[in-house]
Amino acid sequence: MADVIDAVVDWAPDDRIDVLRSGFPAGVVAHLAGRMGWTKERAIDALKLKRSTVLRKIKEARRLDTPDSERLMAVMDMIAQVERMVTRSGDPAGFDAALWLAGWLDAPCPALGGQRPSDYLDTNEGIQVVRGVLARMESGAYA
Template sequence: AMGLPRDQFMRVLGLARSTVERKITQRGPLSQFEGEKLVGVERLIGQVDAMVREAGTAPDDFDAARWFARWMADPVPALGGLAPQDLLDTADGREAVSTLLYQMKSGVYA
């Protein structure tokens, strides 16, 4: 949904490509740790979608997942110059990105 190559997405989340590929092939479940990373990113995308829709500025073709994929790659001064994708592999990092999105919504880092 984000339009990213699978390798890049797994690297951002700190997931081992071989492990994920094996689980996909075997249709096996992800570990709780792996699942939390994926769900965390999905929550961030949902947060972006809700923010834009609540603001009433979303074009009909707005795609929150693709917007997030582009946005997460660029360094952000509010994150000490790190790109949001540099923080997505930990729960604390995802929380920092979520907080930044809320701050953007309120205009703190506009």
Template sequence: MNQWLNFREVFQSTPVKRIALIRKGVNAADFKLFVSRLDIQQEKIFLMLDIATATVNRKASRNEALSQEDSEKVVGMAKLIGQVETLLEESGDPDAMQGFDAAKWLAHWMEEPIPALGGAAPADYMDTIEGQEMISRVLATMQTGAYA
């Protein structure tokens, strides 16, 4: 299993370990398979992350890794999914969370405009690491109840 698909571990790991994942590169075919399971059009995810569909398809057909820049965005998304999983683990009812798919929830949540971002959708900021950090802060405030 690719390390970047262990979302909670990616979220809880050190920056040094995440940098190693990014430098190794995310396998394009694995990324494409992951996106196909999100219950959202893959083009929306690629656009959200500003990763060219043609590049993903070409690299997937050759079993190659995404570029370091694209891998960083994918690992950043994995980190956000891990943050949601951790948030639910710490704050939620474990029985009620059975079958909950944090990756699908995050993909759909990111499409909705939210007041904490001035009415913008989180997806509008997923193409940069700074934007992903901002989304991470919004998720953290949701856990405290400061934002609903």
């Protein structure tokens, strides 16, 4: 599953839509959490997933529903966004975009009025706001 986390951002739009419609295997939550240095519980909270539902689906090796899968994919896309930003800015050697993103998502953000970016991950609109803040950071128009 870990290779899916890296690969999904490069999939063709039709493939991305297909996986969203069928849902990610629930175990991807734990893999993404581990990649980001979060516990599974922290990932469930940050992504505003229903704890009992996700834990049951993980245990039963079932798939997440589309909205939950969309939030997972959004975070995967943000990791790739940060990786591209760092690569364009200089030498990415030793930089872990997933760990950096996890810390940034959990910290108060001046560009969001002091709220944590993770507080915005429950809606598509909020996700776009967070991705916009990341994009502005690269240009220097962050705060």
